Amino acid sequence: MENWQNQKSYIKTFAEDECAISTNNLSVFYGGTVQKLFDVSLGFKKNTITALIGASGSGKSTFLRSLNRMNDRVARVDGSIMFHNLDVNQSKINVYELRKAIGMVFQKPNPFPKSIRENITYALKANGQQNKKKLDQIVEESLRAAALWDEVKDKLDQSALALSGGQQQRLCIARAIALKPEILLLDEPASALDPVSTAKLEDTLKQLRKKYTMVMVTHNMQQASRISEYTAFFHLGHALEYDTTTNIFTNPQGEITEKYIQGSFG
Amino acid sequence: MNAKKTNRIATGVIYFLVGVVILLLVGILGNILISGIPHLSWHFLSSASSSFEAGGGIRDQLFNSLYLLLLTLIISLPIALGAAIYLAEYAPDNWFTQLIRTTIEILSSLPSIVVGLFGYLLFVVQFGFGFSILAGALALTFFNLPTLTSNIEEAIKGVPQTQREAGWALGLSNWKTIHGIVLPAALPGIITGVILSAGRVFGEAAALIYTTGQSGSTVDYSNWNMFSPTSFLNIMRPAETLAVHIWKVNTEGIIPDVNVVSAATSALLVIVVIIFNFGARALGNWIYKRLTAAKIK
Amino acid sequence: MAKKEQDLQQVVENAIAEQKVPHVKFKGIDPKNIDVDRLTKPSKETRQEWWGRGLTFLAIILIGMLIVAIIGFVGMHGLATFIDNKVNIFHFLFSTDWNPGAGKNHVGAAAMIVTSFAVTLLAALIATPFSIAVALFMTEYESGKRVQLLQSVMELLVGIPSVVYGFIGLMVVVPAVRTIFGGTGFGILTATLILFVMVLPTITSLTVDAFKAIPKDLRKSSSALGATKWQTIYHVVLRAACSRIMTAIIFGMARAFGEALAVQMAIGNAVLMPYNLVSPAATLTSQLTSQMGNTVMGTLPNNALWSLALLLLIMSLVFNFLVHLIGKKS
Structure with missing residues (x-):
């Protein structure tokens, strides 16, 4: 494993206008000196799901959280992140507006201790949307889009904490897409869920692909192969391989990628 | 002496010392409650105190204590809340934050008589308030701020980080995330902290002797004009609280039933502290359940 | 190995085939085209952030100013004794002649200083x-x-107001001491016994925290070696918690040193060098409590009292410093 730097690798690239978001030489430092991510340059194609795979500590979550500037408070991020021909990794960028355009769903479902309805409307109201009818409409649409509407339509005013873990996670997706972002970042969204909930969540993601660009960190190789078109493999803070999911899983270039994928399937 | 024997002796000594402490605790609480409760009548609570005859009550002192507590909380809560939010959510990890934390520790360990004397110097003398409820409330605020700040900071830090991330990821400002999501989630802990600190404030006397003064003025409970000198709501009048009353009658008083008045007032203070202590947790738990229960409205 | 690879290929192909999901209609949840200009301009959130940070910082600054003001004011008045009234500071610290009304050569606080330390240490x-x-x-x-x-x-017990402790002292401890040792019943012993009960919960709860912070494994490995419970406690628990117990004791001492009313009610308030434990004495706090109202602002007797307050303040800082020192060492 030590000679990973010499292994064959292939990083797929897309034309600038094909990408929803892309990075150039993105590096992340914690505490000023500890480097967690090394010069990662990846582009993510519009309206696809890209899976980020790799062992724990390989930097895939760090990378994902850098894309919507969630690492601002804890780390220094060098390099550029191109979004609509604009480098959004600059201090002059309004991170609040950026995060409205790039939604995020976390590993553990984290609904607010409020009602289901308020979970979705809270951020909308903060953005100045006060029209009750419009809000109701967005609640319904986003819950439908997250495939949760039928399960909760009769209890919108009950606490979101009373929902099951899988339902909570889909509510978090609904909450994110209610802001109509262009990109959805998913940080191991199914890791805390049971198989049935996971299946439902994956269905939801597959449906959303038609409208959104999604980047998803996952530990679950089957999941990556089931729902993603492209896959990037991370190792010790480097993006070692990036290609179509089919190629990564059936014909990996590097020895480590192959070992990781086989080991995880075994 | 072998190890087993030493072990037995040590265990015996520990249990003996614990036994003594338990006896002490039971003795003290029992003594206060048993000697005081029989004298706690409605008449005692509702009649004015007497300066030289037996049979006086504690009506004014009780009201003053509650009024002072209310004013203290009104002044100290916003400041403590702001300071706690800053420390929990904004403070960078640097020398300045460290300095502020040390400052708060120092303030919390200052003897309350020193805090009271500072209040006397600044408000009673320098600002010319004279002995007044306002000066007392400000002194109690100084006394209360460090404890309240750290109680609230603990409660805020207890809210999982994932809740903050959820807010940030929706493009909410840090401030909106704090007051819309973190504070409501921390509310049970905050309320527990406020009530616990209120118990301390309610029984404090040393900080008040030279700020609210040691004697009350004539109070008219039907006068609702805050600016009238006789109004019970006037914050510029001198006032004596329950705790100060106990001290006063025991050190300088000449009433013949000093022991009865003190015992009953002590019992009242202890009962209030008990209610605050248990009520704080019960109320906190209740609100927590309300917040997380299936039904919201 | 070959078999496994085949299986793997199968899994992947199945999974990819599965991706063809039935078409679902979305009505209005199209991502809106974002206005790139907004990404570079401050928004409502930027202003909220500015206000929130500003307001909370203001609260912090207020607390900071408060402590500066306390130290400044008390220091100013406390030092007036030495600067304006020209009292010799060594005389103040080491003489037992306390009669500030009689002039600058009678401002000796040694009796109160000794008594304050005596009740604190004994408790x-x-x-x-x-x-x-x-x-x-x-x-x-x-x-x-x-x-x-x-x-x-x-x-x-921590929550019980100190005047209540003072009253119990008057009711129970003073008569008991009088009966057993004679005299008035007021004095260092009585004050010590009251302070003992008052600092007990403080020291105990901090010591409990100290013991709880010791990892369970340490105890287990000790008892696995055949140590008795007491040997484990003596060699492992107490040793590991030693510095935190010291901290607990200092916190207790800080509380005892600064306690005013309970002590003032029980100690007798006579500014005399204590020659035994049952004669009336006075501490810094008790003298402040009972005399501050009897002096006139700006006169020597008043300034002398502020010097006592300053001494209390300094001791409080010293206790804090000690706690930090021990915390840094361990």
């Missing part, structure tokens, strides 16, 4: 073994309901 000395025993009982010997009960009673 801590008595409370420490009890506190350690109770803390051991609560962490090493017992668990569950009984510990919880003891803990809530301890918390209650």
